[in-house]
Amino acid sequence: MQFDRKDKDDASLLKLYKTLLYPRMVEEKMLILLRQGRIGKWFSGIGQEAIAVGSTLAMQSDEYILPMHRNLGVFTSRHIPLKKLMAQWQGKISGFTKGRDRSFHFGTQDYKIIGMISHLGPQMALANGIALADLIANRKNATLVFTGEGATSEGDFHEAINVASVWNLPVIFLIENNGYGLSTPINEQFNCKHLVDRAIGYGIEGIQLDGNNILEVYDKLTEVARCIRENPRPVLIECLTFRMRGHEEASGTKYVPQHLFDAWEQKDPVKNFEKFLLTEDILNDDLIASIKSGFKTDIEQEVESAFNEQEPTVDDATELNDMYAPYVYRETPPSETKTEKRYLDAITEGLREGMQRHDNLVIMGQDIAEYGGAFKITDGFVAQFGKARVRNTPICESAIVGAGLGLSINGHKAVVEMQFADFVTCGFNQIVNNLAKTHYRWGEKADVVIRMPTGAGTGAGPFHSQSNEAWFTKTPGLKVVYPAFPYDAKGLLIAAIEDPNPVIYFEHKYLYRNLSGLVPDGYYTVEIGKANVLKQGEQLSIITYGLGVHWALEYLNNHQEISATLVDLVSLQPWDKDAVTKAVKATGRVIILHEDTLSSGFGAELSAWISENCFEYLDAPVMRCASLDTAIPMSKVLEDSFLAKSRLAETVSKLLAF
Structure with a gap:
């Protein structure tokens, strides 16, 4: 040598x-x-x-x-x-x-x-x-x-x-x-x-x-x-x-x-x-x-x-708390000025407000720069914020999620767009083993939001239509949100960007251009972990989220004779146990409705929790209304039959007859 x-x-x-x-x-x-x-x-x-x-x-x-x-x-x-x-x-x-x-x-x-x-x-x-x-x-x-x-x-x-x-x-x-x-x-x-x-x-x-x-x-x-x-x-x-x-x-x-x-x-x-x-x-x-x-x-x-150093002492509260970086939510209330906006435009505004408020925020994804993203949510962002902060990526979900964590480690915030929620499988390891566990393992935040265009209703077939939120609600260390309305879509995205923990942000593709609502101008937040009670009734409670909220509203508006409490969870991890408990107490009958497939969907967790913690208030078994346990077909006839909406009326009748 x-x-x-x-x-x-x-x-x-x-x-x-x-x-x-x-x-x-x-x-x-x-x-x-x-x-x-x-x-x-x-x-x-x-x-x-x-x-x-x-x-x-x-x-x-x-x-x-x-x-x-x-x-x-x-x-x-x-x-x-x-x-x-x-x-x-x-x-x-x-x-x-x-x-x-x-x-x-x-x-x-x-x-x-x-x-x-x-x-x-x-x-x-x-x-x-x-x-x-x-x-x-x-x-x-x-x-x-x-x-x-x-x-x-x-x-x-x-x-x-x-x-x-x-x-x-x-x-x-x-x-x-x-x-x-x-x-x-x-x-x-x-x-x-x-x-x-x-x-x-x-x-x-x-x-x-x-x-x-x-x-x-x-x-x-x-x-x-x-x-x-x-x-x-x-x-x-x-x-x-x-x-x-x-x-x-x-x-x-x-x-x-x-x-x-x-x-x-x-x-x-x-x-x-x-x-x-x-x-x-x-x-x-x-x-x-x-x-x-x-x-x-x-x-x-x-x-x-x-x-001779001390061994760890067992304390469940400490273990649970350390899954997440410390963060005290402080509400930024909405302005009085509101504008009618589509669901898609509310998400765009939430991103824009986040980019303006946090000059260390970087957004990354396939085709999101000059092209504006597959759904045009980031259209115009390059001109406003520059290519350094609005970055087109190669097709490599794992590398980009990992880069998001690296940005967080070195003092930045990151928003990563999955072109479709289905494609998150290619970045799954980075999310569930790196983002989710980093703070618990060595006390470092993972200040990353993953945007997840999700759901069926557009005839996009098995690889562009899945509802895969249950993959992530199972994983400690992640926060999971799923807004159903433009108001929540904007405020919840801003709150997710503020939060130093990893947030999986589901946004339903069908709602992008099919749903509008009044959205406050400017910067405001919607608290992660809080549900919305959209209707108060006495006969049954429907607990749902995402597109399921609109299925339930449509059904109840068409059946005015039914007195129902309707809970939009908005957040799935953490979720609002208080609101769910009150809904169970109010009616004694519960349907859990979601677009995901029935077996091991998030509704299974809700059902188990209600059975364990609210059994004394139940007058009937908790019933789940979910999509068929198959992949999602492309044909509209097959897709409509697949979706939980096709079984909602039958499930309501069955529950009320119990």
């Missing part, structure tokens, strides 16, 4: 050595603790330290790094106290996740490190959002994100690099190619000669480095970071290295041929750099022994101190 010290003085090289040695010695201590049974799991980065250390030292302290679970050197090079790290690994209350997540699955704004989730690839999109925030704010910062050779097979890898390339984002995508994804060798993972060659397909620069050479890594990363701060663009770097331990210690290494261990042992990053410094007369045996002795004492003290 050849080292080129360039213009580095002895002190700088000695500092590099100490920074490289420390995580190795921590790892060696962890392996001892593992054998002693004092810790239960460890993902070893032995043999790969030069990548983490060299690249971290190349970054400025205010620049974000997104590491993986084998990058201890990132955390130690950013000077996170070992006691704090050990508390995290042991699930102590003083750890970064309060015992809620493992190893390096955490982030910390104090050290500008954003940890991974187990799905690996999604963090690359977060790096894009972080870099985009810097770009919009004219901060000359770079962002560094790690991934492994295994994760380069994930769609998230390709989506993230493509977006970074199209948007010229200052991101360094660093691949640690260590030979194996758990037990799968690289020849079974990809068929190109070098992973760095993939940069060509995205029109970006690709660089391959000896990942075990600390000086090569540090010098090249320093050069690249300096360059992209001034001339923003992504760069793909492949660092060749080897995993000298198992994927994690329990998995072992029997699947690795011995000759690979023998060859890579000769390339050990710590030993080779140590030999170089000995030849340069920067190190000697006594100094090495002194450094190691000092580290050993420090490591022992920090580790034992962490073992």
Whole structure:
């Protein structure tokens, strides 16, 4: 291994050595603790330290790094106290996740490190959002994100690099190619000669480095970071290295041929750099022994101190509260001046008011810029707010939702438009595993609104008509809203943008141009979690939301002889338990009506809750009126038969006859 010290003085090289040695010695201590049974799991980065250390030292302290679970050197090079790290690994209350997540699955704004989730690839999109925030704010910062050779097979890898390339984002995508994804060798993972060659397909620069050479890594990363701060663009770097331990210690290494261990042992990053410094007369045996002795004492003290840290205490209220970032809703009342507006135009106004009030708000989606979106909701926004904040995206829902979270992490707000709610499946992981869990895991907000054009009634068929709100009401950490009227559509969207938590905002496509109403001018909010009681009656209660509200109104207007209470939930997570309880008490008979299919729809949760909490007020079983348990057909005849509306009259008659 050849080292080129360039213009580095002895002190700088000695500092590099100490920074490289420390995580190795921590790892060696962890392996001892593992054998002693004092810790239960460890993902070893032995043999790969030069990548983490060299690249971290190349970054400025205010620049974000997104590491993986084998990058201890990132955390130690950013000077996170070992006691704090050990508390995290042991699930102590003083750890970064309060015992809620493992190893390096955490982030910390104090050290500008954003940890991974187990799905690996999604963090690359977060790096894009972080870099985009810097770009919009004219901060000359770079962002560094790690991934492994295994994760380069994930769609998230390709989506993230493509977006970074199209948007010229200052991101360094660093691949640690260590030979194996758990037990799968690289020849079974990809068929190109070098992973760095993939940069060509995205029109970006690709660089391959000896990942075990600390000086090569540090010098090249320093050069690249300096360059992209001034001339923003992504760069793909492949660092060749080897995993000298198992994927994690329990998995072992029997699947690795011995000759690979023998060859890579000769390339050990710590030993080779140590030999170089000995030849340069920067190190000697006594100094090495002194450094190691000092580290050993420090490591022992920090580790034992962490073992004595407090375990988490069980408190359900704390756990539930920590699913969401703290937020105190303050109502902004509507103005007296009102204008008749379509449902679609109310959403447009809500977005516009949000963009005017929050200059850090960015909206992203397919075709939303000059074209104005598939439904023209953002028509004219580019002229008013500029392309930096109104961004057309490639077709890559996962990358864009992840970028939204990255924007939030770096001080911005984001609204992401799904062209159709059905397409959210392509971004599902980012929503349910990243947006929803981030605050619970390490206390960071996820200030992102996902707009979801949803629902049937337009003959759009199985891939453009689903009502999929139940996918998200099941997921703690998300808020879910579903306005039925233009007034609520505007005020609720503004409230969702204000809220620092992730909000899934359903907007019914059929209502866009088929429903109008009086909408207050200017900025106002509608509280998330509050229902509207549209009618008061005595015979039965209909609890519904979305298009179901209009089905119920139409039915009741055509059947004036029926005295019904009608509750429009408006919000599905959280939902208004108080309003539902009062409706049950008022009539003793309940129909839950929704457009979604019957089995496991949101109505099932409502029905169960009412049965458990309001049973004494019921005079009949809770009945659900929902759509057929099939995919949504295109034909109008079939679609009409599919929808819950076709069964509403029968359900009302059945309930009243009970």
